[in-house]
Amino acid sequence: MGVTRITRHMFLWSMAIIYMFAFASLYVQIPGLYGNEGVLPVRLVEPRVNGSRPVLEQIHAHPSLLWLGPRLGLDAQQAMELLCLAGALLALGAALLEPLRDSLVFFCLWALYLSLCQVGQDFLRFQWDSLLLEAGFLTALVAPLNLLRCATFRHHDAVTFWLARWLLFRLTFGSGVAKLASHCPSWWGLTAVNHMFEAQGIPLPWSWFIQQLPDWYLKLGTVGLLVTEIAVPPLYFAPIRSLRLAAFYIQATYQVKLMFLGNYGFLPLLSLALTFSLLDDDHISYWLGHGKKKRTKTWPQSIMSLLVVLAVFAVIIYGTKVLFTLEIDWDARTITSKTAFTQQQFGNLLKLVTGPTIWVGVLSLTWEVVAAMLGCVCVRGCLWKLWGLVQWAVFASAAVAVFAISVVPYSSMEQVYSSKILPEVRQAYSLVERYRLVSAYSLDSRMTGVDGRSEVILEGSMDKNTWTEIEFMYKPGNVGMAPPVVAPHQPRLDWQMSQAAQRLAKQSPWFTSLVHCLLQGNKDVVRLIQTDSAQYPFSQAPPVYLRASLYRYWFTQTTQDGSGPNEWWRRDYAEEFYPAVQLGDATLEAKLNQHGLKEKFPIQPSPDSPLAQVLRQVRGHVQTLPGHLVLWSLLATVATIWLLKTLLSGVLGGRKAKPTPAEPKAKKAKDQPAEKSASASSLKAGRENSEESRRDADKSPKKRK
Numbered sequence: 001m002g003v004t005r006i007t008r009h010m011f012l013w014s015m016a017i018i019y020m021f022a023f024a025s026l027y028v029q030i031p032g033l034y035g036n037e038g039v040l041p042v043r044l045v046e047p048r049v050n051g052s053r054p055v056l057e058q059i060h061a062h063p064s065l066l067w068l069g070p071r072l073g074l075d076a077q078q079a080m081e082l083l084c085l086a087g088a089l090l091a092l093g094a095a096l097l098e099p100l101r102d103s104l105v106f107f108c109l110w111a112l113y114l115s116l117c118q119v120g121q122d123f124l125r126f127q128w129d130s131l132l133l134e135a136g137f138l139t140a141l142v143a144p145l146n147l148l149r150c151a152t153f154r155h156h157d158a159v160t161f162w163l164a165r166w167l168l169f170r171l172t173f174g175s176g177v178a179k180l181a182s183h184c185p186s187w188w189g190l191t192a193v194n195h196m197f198e199a200q201g202i203p204l205p206w207s208w209f210i211q212q213l214p215d216w217y218l219k220l221g222t223v224g225l226l227v228t229e230i231a232v233p234p235l236y237f238a239p240i241r242s243l244r245l246a247a248f249y250i251q252a253t254y255q256v257k258l259m260f261l262g263n264y265g266f267l268p269l270l271s272l273a274l275t276f277s278l279l280d281d282d283h284i285s286y287w288l289g290h291g292k293k294k295r296t297k298t299w300p301q302s303i304m305s306l307l308v309v310l311a312v313f314a315v316i317i318y319g320t321k322v323l324f325t326l327e328i329d330w331d332a333r334t335i336t337s338k339t340a341f342t343q344q345q346f347g348n349l350l351k352l353v354t355g356p357t358i359w360v361g362v363l364s365l366t367w368e369v370v371a372a373m374l375g376c377v378c379v380r381g382c383l384w385k386l387w388g389l390v391q392w393a394v395f396a397s398a399a400v401a402v403f404a405i406s407v408v409p410y411s412s413m414e415q416v417y418s419s420k421i422l423p424e425v426r427q428a429y430s431l432v433e434r435y436r437l438v439s440a441y442s443l444d445s446r447m448t449g450v451d452g453r454s455e456v457i458l459e460g461s462m463d464k465n466t467w468t469e470i471e472f473m474y475k476p477g478n479v480g481m482a483p484p485v486v487a488p489h490q491p492r493l494d495w496q497m498s499q500a501a502q503r504l505a506k507q508s509p510w511f512t513s514l515v516h517c518l519l520q521g522n523k524d525v526v527r528l529i530q531t532d533s534a535q536y537p538f539s540q541a542p543p544v545y546l547r548a549s550l551y552r553y554w555f556t557q558t559t560q561d562g563s564g565p566n567e568w569w570r571r572d573y574a575e576e577f578y579p580a581v582q583l584g585d586a587t588l589e590a591k592l593n594q595h596g597l598k599e600k601f602p603i604q605p606s607p608d609s610p611l612a613q614v615l616r617q618v619r620g621h622v623q624t625l626p627g628h629l630v631l632w633s634l635l636a637t638v639a640t641i642w643l644l645k646t647l648l649s650g651v652l653g654g655r656k657a658k659p660t661p662a663e664p665k666a667k668k669a670k671d672q673p674a675e676k677s678a679s680a681s682s683l684k685a686g687r688e689n690s691e692e693s694r695r696d697a698d699k700s701p702k703k704r705k
Helices: 005-027 030-034 055-061 076-096 103-119 127-142 157-181 192-199 207-211 215-230 233-237 241-261 267-278 281-288 299-323 343-377 382-411 423-435 492-500 509-520 523-529 586-594 610-622 627-655 662-675 680-685 690-698
Strands: 327-329 334-336 453-461 545-555 569-581
Touching (some): 005 127, 005 627, 076 103, 127 267, 127 382, 157 215, 157 233, 157 267, 157 343, 215 299, 233 241, 241 267, 241 299, 343 382, 453 509, 509 569
Antiparallel strands (some): 327 334, 545 569
């Protein structure tokens, strides 16, 4: 693979933006979710400080920084808020300042988010949280050590950046395989996309319009999704550059579509950032118009490469037609589709490909490791060679270790091959499992909402006769309310309410705590439902009784004149989800005790340290703002600062006097070995003398300008 310096910078910048969104989104929800009187108070699960145990031993037992809270004069909620604010500000700095896109900074961001996930319970156990932790740890390996000002050749960059490509493969391929391996009738019947826009966690306004498309077209979308997630990912490791670039465009297009077709939080952004590992600097420079594509191939080689690319995609297209029985009905002007293989045949195929895909990863990683080593060997000077080889050994070992333990969750999709994993590898995985360095991914493996979208509707009453529905800001409720646009904000209570509707109430212990908090009139919990008190029907006094019912929701159909909907949803009552209860009710008290949510000791008053006062001041400024507005404001701030920096750099850059030709030449010659990567060009550069390097610098596009 070619030089990837620019693509790594794109990846690091994207990860900083994603971290900023993740921390800020969680921060605005902490009081209601984890406050002292929240749905799942963090003080009930926070790690306790044991003065008799060494610090490192305590961190290993409870990998969370929350145990530092009492040392800083903070309670558990304030400690979570401090970690979130620190993470959001650090990520904001990394997004705006290149020196802060440093390995130490990204390691701190990973440690902060891990600390939150360790105590986040049900609300921080989504797959995108695991994905952010794994991608965040890889980012710490990919990022340079700018803050320590380490002079380094960084020939190992291609090795560590390869791990992002391997993660992208496990995410996409694993999710695609899981859809068929789950035996879900919707995926096998190719009707999953027909229900996806209606059944997703928080639909978008235009989801209603997409749902009106013909069934045959939506079934074709299911076929395209399966092909994108199963047939395309092996191309990530193709030796032909054109195949990798084609895979990038396919996956990038798919992730951009997800951004505009659903409120999936930062998940599509994170997946899109991982696709940058398929690019190289030559292609990015061609995008930006900074240079022309280098001709490294002869005409016969180019023609042969093109023929191979066409042959590969011809096989994919033909295989798609055969496996999904695609037929054009010219009379009806439709395309029919049907799965042409059985679940047994798919299971047999999965047994055959699981092992080879791992070995393809081994060969691809080996290639990158060997190329990086040769790049270090070809550097001039014994000391530089030694320093380069030391770096290569450290980072190559780290990459091999991460790859090895990632095989354990990846192979879990096929039990026969999973049993063949070496015991030493499994033991290493079990040692680091608590740090969530690697995970298994199976996004949307089972499609819900086939018989209608299930929604839990809360109702309150003062007399148990007249009941009033409690509307949430984001999740469906009022049939006349249009679905909102909230991404990249992640309203975790609304998502969990959608998840709870797929199960029994006893399988969601936090729901009992939610009911209890609303009966008490907890304002922080109420703000999770409605930040505008005028929209909450019990803002003056909490309800005396609460109950929950399960409804089935469907999008309405288009009108005859083709105009927009008067009502977005239609719904039918399904069953009782939670019985009517009041404070002191025996049923409610029994459930609280059963799930360990009953207070066993009185709440301690909040500390009044200077840091705690600052945190309360910050909270007071944002507590009445909806989460999505906070994140949009952050995004607008970053965009504005970037625009001002670009304009100022252009104005000030035009006023600067041009340097003498000798200065940049000498700097170029001095810094050139550090800028070369472990590619074929670095091998050639290692043999050139200093005068040839200066002549090359004079011939560059920058010099010609």
